[in-house]
Amino acid sequence: MFTAGLIIGALAYFLVRCVLSGIFTVEQNERAVLTSFGRAQRLGDLTTLDDPVSEHLDPEHRERYTYPQLRVIQPGGPYFKLPWQKVHKVSVSIQTLNIAFDPDDPAVNQNGTVLDAVTKDQLNIGITGQLRFKVSERNLHAYLFGVQRPISHVMGYFISILRERIATLSAPDSPVLPGATPGMAGVSINDLRKNLNSLNEQMDQQCLSSAARYGIVLDASLITGIDPPPEIESALAAINTAHNEVSADISTAQALADQRIEQSKRAVEIETMRAEAEMQPLLQLSEQLRNLKLGNPGALTAYLRNTRLDLISRAKRIFLEQKEGA
Numbered sequence: 001m002f003t004a005g006l007i008i009g010a011l012a013y014f015l016v017r018c019v020l021s022g023i024f025t026v027e028q029n030e031r032a033v034l035t036s037f038g039r040a041q042r043l044g045d046l047t048t049l050d051d052p053v054s055e056h057l058d059p060e061h062r063e064r065y066t067y068p069q070l071r072v073i074q075p076g077g078p079y080f081k082l083p084w085q086k087v088h089k090v091s092v093s094i095q096t097l098n099i100a101f102d103p104d105d106p107a108v109n110q111n112g113t114v115l116d117a118v119t120k121d122q123l124n125i126g127i128t129g130q131l132r133f134k135v136s137e138r139n140l141h142a143y144l145f146g147v148q149r150p151i152s153h154v155m156g157y158f159i160s161i162l163r164e165r166i167a168t169l170s171a172p173d174s175p176v177l178p179g180a181t182p183g184m185a186g187v188s189i190n191d192l193r194k195n196l197n198s199l200n201e202q203m204d205q206q207c208l209s210s211a212a213r214y215g216i217v218l219d220a221s222l223i224t225g226i227d228p229p230p231e232i233e234s235a236l237a238a239i240n241t242a243h244n245e246v247s248a249d250i251s252t253a254q255a256l257a258d259q260r261i262e263q264s265k266r267a268v269e270i271e272t273m274r275a276e277a278e279m280q281p282l283l284q285l286s287e288q289l290r291n292l293k294l295g296n297p298g299a300l301t302a303y304l305r306n307t308r309l310d311l312i313s314r315a316k317r318i319f320l321e322q323k324e325g326a
Helices: 002-020 108-112 137-146 150-168 187-194 196-206 210-214 230-295 297-314
Strands: 023-026 030-036 042-047 068-070 076-080 085-091 095-098 115-118 124-135 216-227
Touching: 023 030, 030 137, 068 137, 085 137, 115 150, 124 137, 124 150, 137 150, 137 210, 150 196, 150 210, 150 216, 187 196, 187 216, 196 216, 210 216, 230 297
Parallel strands: none
Antiparallel strands: 023 076, 030 085, 042 068, 095 124, 115 124, 124 216
């Protein structure tokens, strides 16, 4: 009896431990990796260098961020695993975080709401916005086994690039008031505010290698606000007002100049047409006289005499030139 009960108990344990607990499923927004004694199932000798995920890495970083390609279990099931195997599931849905959030210390950056940065003119500013990301299915090894805290790594990577871009951003075509010096307080903030879309696009481009580095795809950076320190807010408002006034005056002067140029062109066209109209009878008369001379040279002399007599008959006064000695 004891032996039979031991065998039945062993079979029941095996059934629960190896069969029932070995069945698992993968949700639609999940991907899974199976490990045996801690080693993930790999796709032969393939690495991330053989996959397009690494195409955005610099040549000097390609050897550093080389991870094996893993066998990824797709959504569905039921799947079966052995007792010495372990299932690692990750969500591949898009997630959103505040760009000021610090996974290691949520209390920093004003409780994860405003990120501090320094502009080119050495001015401390506050940045607000969001970061969208998702786990890269093509590089699950980096996310699961490459780094201990991948979210912390990718947030630090993103913030370092963002601060570097803000510290070096300049706009050569930015208007400067008379007497002002390049890089004066507020100018770089205005440039940043006017180029938020461009800044977001640059961040997206420069963060394309995050999937190969940490197994996380930065879907989009949405920087929505850049605010100066409160103590210079009034100075910045005054500078913006002055810039707006100068821009308005320049626009008004340009519009007035364009209007006057257009009026001058129109006046030239009118006078040109008037002169051409006055020239037509003279050209026709010249043609008639030329034909008259060619037909009968004496007729031209008679025509000039008759024309002179007609002019003399209509004149009120006639001045005759008297020759000397006459």
